[in-house]
Amino acid sequence: MTIAASQPISALPVVLTLAQRELVRFFRQRNRVIGALVQPIMFWVLFSVGLRDNGQLGPAFFFPGTIAMILLFTAIFATISIIEDRREGFLQSVLVAPAPRWAMVLGKIVGGAVIAMLQALLFLVLGCLTMSLASSAAELVLAGILMAVISVALTSLGFVIAWRMESTQGFHAIMSVFLFPMWLLSGALFPDEAGSWLTLLTRFNPLTYGVAGLRHYLRFEDSTVLVDALPGLPVCWLVTLGFTAVTFVLAWRIAGTRTTGDLL
Amino acid sequence: MPAEPAITVADVSHRYGDRVAVDRLSFEVSAGEIFVFLGPNGSGKTTLFRLLSTLIPLQSGDVTILGHDLRRAVADVRMLLGVVFQAPSLDKKLTVSENLAHQGRLYGLSTPALRNRSKAMLDALGLADRSADRVEELSGGMRRRVELAKGMLHRPKLLLLDEPSTGLDPGARADLWQYLQQLRTEGVTIVLTTHLLEEADRADRIAIMHQGQLAALDTPSALQASVGGDSITIRTDSPDVLATRIGEQFDCVATVVDGAVRLEQPNGHQWISRLVEAFPDDIQAVTLGKPTLEDVFVARTGHRYWNGES
Numbered sequence: 001m002t003i004a005a006s007q008p009i010s011a012l013p014v015v016l017t018l019a020q021r022e023l024v025r026f027f028r029q030r031n032r033v034i035g036a037l038v039q040p041i042m043f044w045v046l047f048s049v050g051l052r053d054n055g056q057l058g059p060a061f062f063f064p065g066t067i068a069m070i071l072l073f074t075a076i077f078a079t080i081s082i083i084e085d086r087r088e089g090f091l092q093s094v095l096v097a098p099a100p101r102w103a104m105v106l107g108k109i110v111g112g113a114v115i116a117m118l119q120a121l122l123f124l125v126l127g128c129l130t131m132s133l134a135s136s137a138a139e140l141v142l143a144g145i146l147m148a149v150i151s152v153a154l155t156s157l158g159f160v161i162a163w164r165m166e167s168t169q170g171f172h173a174i175m176s177v178f179l180f181p182m183w184l185l186s187g188a189l190f191p192d193e194a195g196s197w198l199t200l201l202t203r204f205n206p207l208t209y210g211v212a213g214l215r216h217y218l219r220f221e222d223s224t225v226l227v228d229a230l231p232g233l234p235v236c237w238l239v240t241l242g243f244t245a246v247t248f249v250l251a252w253r254i255a256g257t258r259t260t261g262d263l264l
Numbered sequence: 265m266p267a268e269p270a271i272t273v274a275d276v277s278h279r280y281g282d283r284v285a286v287d288r289l290s291f292e293v294s295a296g297e298i299f300v301f302l303g304p305n306g307s308g309k310t311t312l313f314r315l316l317s318t319l320i321p322l323q324s325g326d327v328t329i330l331g332h333d334l335r336r337a338v339a340d341v342r343m344l345l346g347v348v349f350q351a352p353s354l355d356k357k358l359t360v361s362e363n364l365a366h367q368g369r370l371y372g373l374s375t376p377a378l379r380n381r382s383k384a385m386l387d388a389l390g391l392a393d394r395s396a397d398r399v400e401e402l403s404g405g406m407r408r409r410v411e412l413a414k415g416m417l418h419r420p421k422l423l424l425l426d427e428p429s430t431g432l433d434p435g436a437r438a439d440l441w442q443y444l445q446q447l448r449t450e451g452v453t454i455v456l457t458t459h460l461l462e463e464a465d466r467a468d469r470i471a472i473m474h475q476g477q478l479a480a481l482d483t484p485s486a487l488q489a490s491v492g493g494d495s496i497t498i499r500t501d502s503p504d505v506l507a508t509r510i511g512e513q514f515d516c517v518a519t520v521v522d523g524a525v526r527l528e529q530p531n532g533h534q535w536i537s538r539l540v541e542a543f544p545d546d547i548q549a550v551t552l553g554k555p556t557l558e559d560v561f562v563a564r565t566g567h568r569y570w571n572g573e574s
């Protein structure tokens with residue numbers, strides 16, 4: 001007896017429904033929302049007050065790096081929810097559904113990336129309103145697009161790391177030995193120095209190109225930042241898009257493998 | 265029973281490392297029947313469930329579900345399967361309807377189809393007035409019903425349930441079975457696992473699993489008849505003492521199950537008079553019955569059911 005299955009499932013509704021779920025869950029957990037609002041505002045206050053008279057490296061220098069940090073941490077924390085999904089059992093019903101696996105992965109990643117973007121955009125808007133940002137509207141839009149691409153890359157990276165983990169504790173170890181150094185070595189915190197090994201090291205970090213791209217777009221009137229030494233914009237885009245493609249494909253591939261966590 | 269099988273399992277084995285969880289199983293499930301895998305924890309039935317539900321990949325052997333090969337046409341199989349896991353699979357932060365909506369999208373339901381099916385499932389399972397409640401606010405029995413609604417949302421032809429009565433009170437369990445019977449009349453094949461002997465009794469056919477293999481496969485009545493004899497249960501204040509004394513006096517095997525003495529013998533009615541005459545002061549009540557599935561399990565595997573973990 002062969003019963004015909006209906007036509008293949010279109011991917012878009014799957015992506016949208018899973019992304020929407022991430023957002024709904026986010027907004028229903030009050031502490032997450034409060035944290036998401038407080039973090040950018042806190043950073044912005046620290047920047048505009050704390051760094052105002054900080055010699056040569058003013059708020060302008062740290063602004064793009066802070067956006068990268070907000071994206072990194074929010075995106076990655078959003079993906080930790082995959083561990084929760086697995087533990088709470090939601091994931092198992094997704095895994096036996098006929099929807100294409102890449103669409104499920106993309107839905108999860110888009111949801112996490114949107115949450116990260118909301119936070120980073122809030123920080124960007126506060127910066128635009130109160131700091132002497134000299135970027136044109138077009139530059140701001142491009143910065144926003146670049147931020148979106150970075151957040152997809154970072155959420156995908158978080159997905160890859162979280163997929164095989166059975167507890168959120170394990171994630172914190174990865175966070176401190178891998179993700180935090182990745183941010184430190186992205187040019188977010190230390191300005192480029194010709195001939196420095198630290199600067200050389202940053203060139204091997206794909207996040208560096210995202211931060212550099214943001215630096216190109218987010219210019220300040222009182223800018224003390226030298227963008228001349230940074231990788232050019234085309235390179236920044238190319239590397240960031242490549243980074244995104246690689247991490248997404250990795251996430252998709254890894255989601256095709258089984259983990260012992262499925263057997264809980 | 266229609267001759268065409270809904271599931272064909274041929275020579276399927278599954279290992280976790282060195283441990284063999286399922287050992288060269290072969291069997292068929294007919295279309296439209298309620299089929300139960302009965303076995304204690306560790307008997308391999310949950311591994312089998314995971315294989316059939318496509319959660320874990322097939323290592324060796326062949327499985328055909330509703331005419332589709334499990335390896336080559338996994339998307340077709342998934343479309344036709346409804347799966348209800350033992351562990352909850354609902355998103356507790358979402359409402360009942362939202363859970364169903366996400367499920368519908370994962371199975372490719374259009375918006376109107378999703379609306380109709382959600383309403384139909386909520387009505388069928390008595391959840392209509394709870395559809396806007398978050399799952400975390402529902403009782404265990406209610407959640408179980410939402411799981412069923414979720415599993416049946418896309419009109420699967422085959423419903424797989426892993427230990428569906430876990431955590432249900434007797435009333436909710438009766439409701440569950442009533443619903444499953446109703447589904448069967450609609451032509452849905454139902455396959456479930458359970459470690460509860462009294463639950464397996466309600467199936468059309470039972471596969472008794474032990475150490476990854478089939479110990480028996482038949483209808484409940486045929487299985488019970490295969491043991492032969494009657495089952496005599498004696499209520500008493502000190503079951504252990506009485507069981508020993510019966511064993512010594514009549515040279516037979518008397519066991520203690522759930523605080524009562526039990527023995528299986530042909531011509532049970534004759535045994536009752538003998539027992540009551542021999543121990544008039546110790547026996548409070550005697551029940552004569554047909555052998556239970558537990559008796560079948562013991563007879564087929566040589567192991568006690570509740571000590572059957574290996």
